[in-house]
Amino acid sequence: MSRTAIWYWAARAAFGWLILLAAQVIWLVADTAGVPLSVHVTGLVATAVVAAAHVTVMPQWRYRVHRWEATPAAVFTQSGWFRQEWRIAPVSRIQTVDSERGPLEQLFRLANVTVTTASAAGPIKVGGLDRDTAQRLVAELTANAQATAGDAT
Template structure:
């Protein structure tokens, strides 16, 4: 999924430069102008999905949800079950293509929701059900 998304982004960027550059009169398009962009995009497609896979992590315990994200700097977040307000899953077009889904855990935190991306759809549905059950079992008002 991440490779496909990165490829779509890279192709869109090249298409944007190829179409908008000459149309807006910014420059006369030459092949040597596109080559560095294509090489940069190819590097992006080769590196970014693997990097995301190595960095992004999540875990659910009896007491909390843990996530880890980040590119240059890592962010680790913990959402205690007592702070969970809603648990949702969604699918964009690329996720649907691969049978994947994303789970979003909304808490009372000012830092915003925790997200777990690229889960198998069945796993995402089970995670939503599990977190909903666990959060409901904890006393408190999630504030």
């Protein structure tokens, strides 16, 4: 993964938390039911603390546990901290290689690559790659996959 991915994950997580915080603030301002101010403040502080912890720790951790590797013969990914998952697919069985960039990913000049095989159960996702690496990976996999004949089922 690109190190920029850490910032991207942090930004994405922060974005989600900000929405929650904004909702709480709106509730505080628009509150007419008479919930005491202390309850509101406690809620806000608790959310902020959890958010800060999540935004700082999660990306680092994720960066540490996520790995990918592509050889001429196979694609391999490792992901997950509670439920660890290793996925491997031979290049000869690759059906499609997709590359995708969301708006936030564009901002960080990142991309993710999804490799699908003929099995509905086996797509391999590599997220948080920098753009050049992603392009190179796609080109490489496509070239290698084309080299094999058959319908790869």
